[in-house]
Amino acid sequence: xxxxxxxxxxxxxxxxxxxxxxxxxxxxxxxxxxxxxxxxxxxxxxxxxxxxxxxxxxxxxxxxxxxxxxxxxxxxxxxxxxxxxxxxxxxxxxxxxxxxxxxxxxxxxxxxxxxxxxxxxxxxxxxxxxxxxxxxxxxxxxxxxxxxxxxxxxxxxxxxxxxxxxxxxxxxxxxxxxxxxxxxxxxxxxxxxxxxxxxxxxxxxxxxxxxxxxxxxxxxxxxxxxxxxxxxxxxxxxxxxxxxxxxxxxxxxxxxxxxxxxxxxxxxxxxxxxxxxxxxxxxxxxxxxxxxxxxxxxxxxxxxxxxxxxxxxxxxxxxx
Numbered sequence: 044x045x046x047x048x049x050x051x052x053x054x055x056x057x058x059x060x061x062x063x064x065x066x067x068x069x070x071x072x073x074x075x076x077x078x079x080x081x082x083x084x085x086x087x088x089x090x091x092x093x094x095x096x097x098x099x100x101x102x103x104x105x106x107x108x109x110x111x112x113x114x115x116x117x118x119x120x121x122x123x124x125x126x127x128x129x130x131x132x133x134x135x136x137x138x139x140x141x142x143x144x145x146x147x148x149x150x151x152x153x154x155x156x157x158x159x160x161x162x163x164x165x166x167x168x169x170x171x172x173x174x175x176x177x178x179x180x181x182x183x184x185x186x187x188x189x190x191x192x193x194x195x196x197x198x199x200x201x202x203x204x205x206x207x208x209x210x211x212x213x214x215x216x217x218x219x220x221x222x223x224x225x226x227x228x229x230x231x232x233x234x235x236x237x238x239x240x241x242x243x244x245x246x247x248x249x250x251x252x253x254x255x256x257x258x259x260x261x262x263x264x265x266x267x268x269x270x271x272x273x274x275x276x277x278x279x280x281x282x283x284x285x286x287x288x289x290x291x292x293x294x295x296x297x298x299x300x301x302x303x304x305x306x307x308x309x310x311x312x313x314x315x316x317x318x319x320x321x322x323x324x325x326x327x328x329x330x331x332x333x334x335x336x337x338x339x340x341x342x343x344x345x346x347x348x349x350x351x352x353x354x355x356x357x358x359x360x361x362x363x
Contacts, residue, residue, distance in 0.1 A: 056137060057091045058084060061128050064135075077128075080121045083109060094132060099142050106149035115150070122146050127219055130301050134221040141301075158308065160278040161187070165267045172265035179257040181235050182246045186276035188232040190284075190298045193254075193273040194218035199245045204228070204236075211239075217299050224299035281306065 062077045084092055087108045092101070102125075109118045122143075129141045143149075161169070166187055174180035182196050191199070195218055203215045211233060213226040228236070236245065248254060254273060262271035269275070277298070284294045285306075295306040 056094050056132075058094065058097070058128065059091050061094075061132055061137075064131075076120060076124055080124050083112075083121060084125075094138055097129070097142055099144055102143045103149060110150070118150060119146060122149055131221045133301070158278050159269050159272075159275050160282040161267070161269070161275060163283060165265075165269070166279065166283075168265045168267060169261065172261060174261040175257040176249060176253065178247055179249070179254050180261065182248055183258065183273060183276050185232055185235045185246075186273065187279045187283075188229060188235070189213065189226045190277050190280035191215075191226070192217070192219060192277060193251070196246055196273075197248055201240045201242055201245055204239065204245075220299060220301060222299055222301065224297070226297055 059081055062081060081091070084105070087105050088096065088101075105125075106118065106122060109121055113121075123146065126141070126143050126146070129138070129143050132138045133141050166184070169180070170184060185191075186193070186196055191213070195215060198218060199213070199215065203213055204211055205214055206212070207214075207225075207227070211228045213228065214223065216223050258271040258273065262269060281294055281298055284297070285291060291306050292303060295303045298306065300306050
């Protein structure tokens with residue numbers, strides 16, 4: 044068969060075929076979302092669309108179709124699933140590129156949900172706090188060190204951990220994208236693994252509803268005032284890695300992002316954090332403006348003294 048004939052044959056694959064190829068790895072509720080998506084695609088197109096039918100214009104009109112019929116939250120969910128299916132087709136070399144525009148483009152009036160991530164201090168507080176099920180805690184903290192999604196943590200087996208040049212490394216095909224990711228394990232991640240075994244699942248996690256409840260209670264008991272979901276661990280890994288100076292392209296590869304544009308979102312988060320830090324400094328300096336007697340306000344002076352004194356002592360300790 045000629046190359047052109049092969050491409051034509053591949054492009055005739057139905058979107059439902061791709062769903063079936065991926066469903067074996069999906070949980071029942073994810074399969075339910077896929078079936079609902081297929082129902083809406085058929086309602087929009089009049090039949091099950093083929094890969095060749097899905098163009099940028101198709102995606103734009105389908106988004107409009109959805110927005111006129113279901114809630115904005117459901118629209119986003121369906122478009123995310125459709126994007127994942129098309130990315131799977133790219134990874135499987137069924138299509139050269141994903142024709143679907145970004146969800147922000149397809150839903151111009153819908154703001155992106157704020158990405159929640161943990162600071163190093165918050166991760167340390169969680170690490171020092173007991174969790175309802177210790178396996179939930181171990182898996183979450185491990186994900187903070189590796190960036191793995193919950194679906195990949197759930198399916199991680201000991202055979203996925205191999206030694207590459209003497210360094211234990213996870214080499215695994217991601218459930219969501221179908222792309223292979225390689226993540227070298229640092230000392231913290233290795234300590235969370237414990238003794239390595241030859242086979243079987245690495246984490247014996249309970250149902251997702253139990254995991255969600257564990258995380259909420261754990262965050263409260265640790266004094267972390269954020270809505271803690273398992274995916275926060277992935278955001279934490281990416282954000283703290285970039286904050287530590289890891290190249291954005293390296294972080295993109297470690298996370299298994301299909302495009303570096305996804306990783307750039309975390310760089311923007313850091314930019315806003317830095318901007319907020321500068322604003323805090325400005326507010327503090329404004330608070331230190333002179334009063335009627337020309338004296339610097341005591342509160343600012345005391346804060347400055349407390350912050351500089353340890354540094355000064357550390358500096359002096361360098362000399363005999």
